[in-house]
Amino acid sequence: MRAPAAPSPARTLIVDLPGPELTPALGRWLRALNPGGVCLFARNMPTPGATARLVADIRDALERDALIATDQEGGAVLRRLDSPQPPTPQGLGVLGDEGAAFEAGALAARGLLELGINWNYAPSLDVNVDPLNPVIGERSFGADPALVARLGVAWARGSEAAGVLSSVKHYPGHGDTRVDSHLALPVVGKTRAELEACEWVPFRAAVQAGVGSVMTAHILYPALDPERPATLSPTLLGGVLRGEWGYDGVIVTDAMDMKAVADRYPGGRGAALALAAGADAVLVCGHGDQTLHDLHAAALDTALLDGTLDPARVDEAVARLAQAAARFPGSPRPYSPAQRDQDEAATARWARGALEHRGAVPTLDPAAPALLFAPETGELGGPYGDHLGLNALAEALRPVLPGLHAAPVEDAAAVQALLARFAGAPALLATTDRWAIPGATRALAARLAARPAPAVHLALWAPDAAAQLPLPALVTHGFRRAHLQAAAQVLTGVPAP
Structure with missing residues (x-):
């Protein structure tokens, strides 16, 4: 044989x-x-x-x-x-x-x-x-x-x-x-x-x-x-x-x-x-x-x-x-709606529990105008397959901040227009990159820190960025759905829908 x-x-x-x-x-x-x-x-x-x-x-x-x-x-x-x-x-x-x-x-x-x-x-x-x-x-x-x-x-x-x-x-x-x-x-x-x-x-x-x-x-x-x-x-x-x-x-x-x-x-x-x-x-x-x-x-x-x-x-x-x-044969196993709901609730609970305040983070009035500044797109590389851009971030926050107005940090004219139009509105400045904070973000942080209106740094990826900008920070330890909903809830005191 x-x-x-x-x-x-x-x-x-x-x-x-x-x-x-x-x-x-x-x-x-x-x-x-x-x-x-x-x-x-x-x-x-x-x-x-x-x-x-x-x-x-x-x-x-x-x-x-x-x-x-x-x-x-x-x-x-x-x-x-x-x-x-x-x-x-x-x-x-x-x-x-x-x-x-x-x-x-x-x-x-x-x-x-x-x-x-x-x-x-x-x-x-x-x-x-x-x-x-x-x-x-x-x-x-x-x-x-x-x-x-x-x-x-x-x-x-x-x-x-x-x-x-x-x-x-x-x-x-x-x-x-x-x-x-x-x-x-x-x-x-x-x-x-x-x-x-x-x-x-x-x-x-x-x-x-x-x-x-x-x-x-x-x-x-x-x-x-x-x-x-x-x-x-x-x-x-x-x-x-x-x-x-x-x-x-x-x-x-x-x-x-x-x-x-x-x-x-x-x-x-x-x-x-x-x-x-x-x-x-x-x-x-x-x-x-x-x-x-x-x-x-x-x-x-x-x-x-x-x-x-x-x-x-x-x-x-x-x-x-x-x-x-x-x-581990990989036989497909149904993911029941009840289990999915439990898991979504768990991700929300973990995201809320992981939120960290660095400094005095103000509560925003959900009925009032607010400003959002962030890089228009995120820098990719290594193992990362996607990023959080300005538009997606704004869409995630608007259900609880319907008066939110957004501009990319790279667009100096758009930033100036919003700051002039809403001189007393609170501002959110988000860092969404894994790597170095862009120069435009650093410059805008200094400008926002000098305004009389409240400003908050949303550290949505690297928590170490919170120490690098002269603003109180809300550190989310992530930029996925649950993290953004948790951040919106904390900023306004209104549960995310």
């Missing part, structure tokens, strides 16, 4: 797709490639019905219980927007409630499993050591390693209890760097003892709790491996995570198209190095370009032939992915 053929190394790839449909040609390509799973983004999720069909078509093409993944972290990193929206981890950190964190993970899972999605690349267990970190921020539960461990593990448990595999990230820690690994290779010069005391605390807790998967970081830690970033490091994956900590779950890489890896290991060479180091799943995001996936598959085949990659390592990785898919 002939022995069964060894699985192709492409079974370790997690790929993405260009749009919301699996066309016949795309289905044939996917079947031929036969990856371990697919990662979906907002472009793949136009409506719940379309997404559910896409997920079913992917599984039909692969003819097995494949892993279908996405990033439904909460806050700024959400791919499905039409279901109850998980709160920012940072907001949960303000609450400090493990029960809320567990329910937030379960809430995220319910919105995914309804569509058949069974793997969530969340939560972030990065400790927000550096508030100017360009890629973590509100994605972290906070700057206290013990708090991040406690809430992050609870979130992951909530997700898995609700039927969706969790992937804690970004091991060994992405919270203390000023470099975005989407754009370049960050280097963290901490000693092992420093990592043990901070960054590794949450990941150790996740391993001890048996969380189903861990995502790696494309960061170089010279004290442990002076040559390879963590994603490709046998020391950090096979040595620390597998060997010392005894982790036996799935290790998945961060996206291999990110410049931190792609620029240094071109042609897909990083895929085999990641597997050899101890990873089981190699995430590749082609952003609609199938040739990038084919390139990585070919590189894995070459690595098997030249001995860079051990067939036994491939077998082990494929087996782990199969076990994960069996444990």
Whole structure:
């Protein structure tokens, strides 16, 4: 009897797709490639019905219980927007409630499993050591390693209890760097003892709790491996995570198209190095370009032939992915209207609880005119898929502030016209970017601070912005529906409709 053929190394790839449909040609390509799973983004999720069909078509093409993944972290990193929206981890950190964190993970899972999605690349267990970190921020539960461990593990448990595999990230820690690994290779010069005391605390807790998967970081830690970033490091994956900590779950890489890896290991060479180091799943995001996936598959085949990659390592990785898919099969589970209502109420409750006042925030008369100034659009980058623009913010606030008049901070003439027309009206100045506060916003803040009329800074994304402007601030720890409704309620004393 002939022995069964060894699985192709492409079974370790997690790929993405260009749009919301699996066309016949795309289905044939996917079947031929036969990856371990697919990662979906907002472009793949136009409506719940379309997404559910896409997920079913992917599984039909692969003819097995494949892993279908996405990033439904909460806050700024959400791919499905039409279901109850998980709160920012940072907001949960303000609450400090493990029960809320567990329910937030379960809430995220319910919105995914309804569509058949069974793997969530969340939560972030990065400790927000550096508030100017360009890629973590509100994605972290906070700057206290013990708090991040406690809430992050609870979130992951909530997700898995609700039927969706969790992937804690970004091991060994992405919270203390000023470099975005989407754009370049960050280097963290901490000693092992420093990592043990901070960054590794949450990941150790996740391993001890048996969380189903861990995502790696494309960061170089010279004290442990002076040559390879963590994603490709046998020391950090096979040595620390597998060997010392005894982790036996799935290790998945961060996206291999990110410049931190792609620029240094071109042609897909990083895929085999990641597997050899101890990873089981190699995430590749082609952003609609199938040739990038084919390139990585070919590189894995070459690595098997030249001995860079051990067939036994491939077998082990494929087996782990199969076990994960069996444990979390992704059978679509209805999201009942009653449960959705409960979850929406929970998001509102968490958003209200996380609101913070910095200084004396005045109460506005909902029947009187008020002014709103904010950037017309937000700056995007890294993992962020969408932003809050001026018009959307104004629309969210007008149900309780019908006399609201808005102007973009970039339009000096429009700003001047509103200030002249409504000289005594209170003003709201919103910061909606993850990165630096725009110069126009800083200048306008100084001008508003000098007016006799009340002015409030709405810090809708980065809470650290509150200390940078000379205005009392309302810090929301997020800019999603629940955060804006909570802010409107506090500003006016009128419950949002």
